[in-house]
Amino acid sequence: MDSLRTSPNPETSGTPNQVIIDLSTIRHNLNEIRRLAGNARIMAVVKSDAYGHGMVQAAKTLEAAGADHLAVFETGEAIELRDAGCKLPILILMGMQPEATEYSGNKRELEQFEAVVAKKLTPVMYNQEMARRLSDYALSRGAMVPVHIKVDTGMTRLGIPWEQAPSIIKRLSLLKGICIEGMLSHFAVADIPEHPFASQQLERFCNVLQAARQSGLNPRFIHMANSGGILAGLGVNLGMVRPGILLYGSPPGPAWCPATTSFRPAMTFRSKIIQVQTVPKGTAVSYGCTYRTSNQAVIATIPAGYDNGYSRMLSNSGEVLIRGRRVPVIGRICMTLTMLDVTSLDNVSAGEEVILLGRQGEEYISAEEIASKANTINYEVYCKIGKSNPKVYVDMELADLSLS
Numbered sequence: 001m002d003s004l005r006t007s008p009n010p011e012t013s014g015t016p017n018q019v020i021i022d023l024s025t026i027r028h029n030l031n032e033i034r035r036l037a038g039n040a041r042i043m044a045v046v047k048s049d050a051y052g053h054g055m056v057q058a059a060k061t062l063e064a065a066g067a068d069h070l071a072v073f074e075t076g077e078a079i080e081l082r083d084a085g086c087k088l089p090i091l092i093l094m095g096m097q098p099e100a101t102e103y104s105g106n107k108r109e110l111e112q113f114e115a116v117v118a119k120k121l122t123p124v125m126y127n128q129e130m131a132r133r134l135s136d137y138a139l140s141r142g143a144m145v146p147v148h149i150k151v152d153t154g155m156t157r158l159g160i161p162w163e164q165a166p167s168i169i170k171r172l173s174l175l176k177g178i179c180i181e182g183m184l185s186h187f188a189v190a191d192i193p194e195h196p197f198a199s200q201q202l203e204r205f206c207n208v209l210q211a212a213r214q215s216g217l218n219p220r221f222i223h224m225a226n227s228g229g230i231l232a233g234l235g236v237n238l239g240m241v242r243p244g245i246l247l248y249g250s251p252p253g254p255a256w257c258p259a260t261t262s263f264r265p266a267m268t269f270r271s272k273i274i275q276v277q278t279v280p281k282g283t284a285v286s287y288g289c290t291y292r293t294s295n296q297a298v299i300a301t302i303p304a305g306y307d308n309g310y311s312r313m314l315s316n317s318g319e320v321l322i323r324g325r326r327v328p329v330i331g332r333i334c335m336t337l338t339m340l341d342v343t344s345l346d347n348v349s350a351g352e353e354v355i356l357l358g359r360q361g362e363e364y365i366s367a368e369e370i371a372s373k374a375n376t377i378n379y380e381v382y383c384k385i386g387k388s389n390p391k392v393y394v395d396m397e398l399a400d401l402s403l404s
């Protein structure tokens with residue numbers, strides 16, 4: 001199956017840009033999460049191409065390293081994982097895509113139901129009508145589909161509102177073609193430690209759980225803790241946790257940085273210089289002439305810009321690494337080109353490596369640093385850079401693979 005999300009092919013791409021993913025760090029981060037989460041099972045979130053790190057490679061690494069479940073956003077991703085040989089249970093966070101049945105004849109919905117049964121996938125459920133139709137379908141195939149019920153405890157995004165959840169869950173439990181194997185909710189405030197709303201949400205979820213148990217339900221998998229919940233120790237004792245960003249080595253918010261120093265970022269984004277020029281004082285650089293050299297300067301150009309996920313917000317403010325030293329981005333970042341002031345380095349030449357994200361020598365440019373300059377979050381930095389460049393995978397633990 002062709003995926004629309006496929007990033008440029010490293011074999012055929014004519015650019016020197018590479019997103020390098022060290023799979024051994026993902027393994028390390030899984031073990032760090034296990035240390036924090038005690039006995040809890042780990043449902044590894046690999047949606048959105050594993051936050052730009054490559055869904056199939058990340059999932060296979062996590063599966064081999066002992067993750068218990070995988071979570072993706074939609075059915076297509078789950079099918080791709082199964083077809084790639086992943087054996088773990090896969091939760092579909094979006095659930096089944098609802099269909100305006102009168103008009104479209106139910107075709108998409110049926111395809112999803114078929115895939116769920118044939119590939120043994122686990123959809124999230126929050127819609128009674130959908131649950132009834134899935135149950136009917138499963139019964140017609142002599143199957144029983146495991147589902148996880150999503151309770152909205154205050155995120156106001158997806159799920160059965162917590163006040164209505166006990167009665168609706170009771171009705172869902174009567175459907176013969178589905179089995180309520182799990183229940184989940186999601187924290188709205190994961191970036192701020194000790195925010196009171198998190199414990200309030202957890203309390204609401206626990207009340208729903210209690211009501212479900214009183215009506216005779218006993219789902220095996222209860223989960224609420226995302227990366228923020230895991231770090232805060234909130235919802236960890238429910239038996240399963242659902243980390244995303246921590247697996248890729250980053251904190252769920254700047255305030256968590258001190259608590260996540262033992263995690264290792266998996267992504268490096270590198271490019272190479274394609275031109276170097278020496279220009280006189282007063283020379284304008286890039287669109288809009290927003291930068292002018294204050295002295296004679298040496299300027300290097302790299303073939304990476306905002307189309308490569310390197311935000312235009314970093315114009316005149318970003319820094320990159322060459323020979324382990326920081327150099328500034330000057331002028332506006334273009335679609336596929338960015339200029340650097342390399343005057344501080346001796347004899348820079350075309351072909352030299354430039355690190356836009358990641359480590360080089362003793363220096364490090366983090367997704368958090370880029371996010372703060374680009375007025376966004378590390379999650380978006382990873383997604384955009386990961387999806388816009390050819391990816392290569394290394395495993396620094398298993399093999400001493402050269403990066404050159």
Ligand SMILES: *Cc1c(COP(=O)(O)O)cnc(C)c1O
Nearest residue numbers: 045186226227242243244245252
């Ligand atoms: C993305 C996502 C997660 C993971 O969140 P992180 O903050 O990356 O740990 C967990 N649960 C749900 C429902 C999500 O959508």
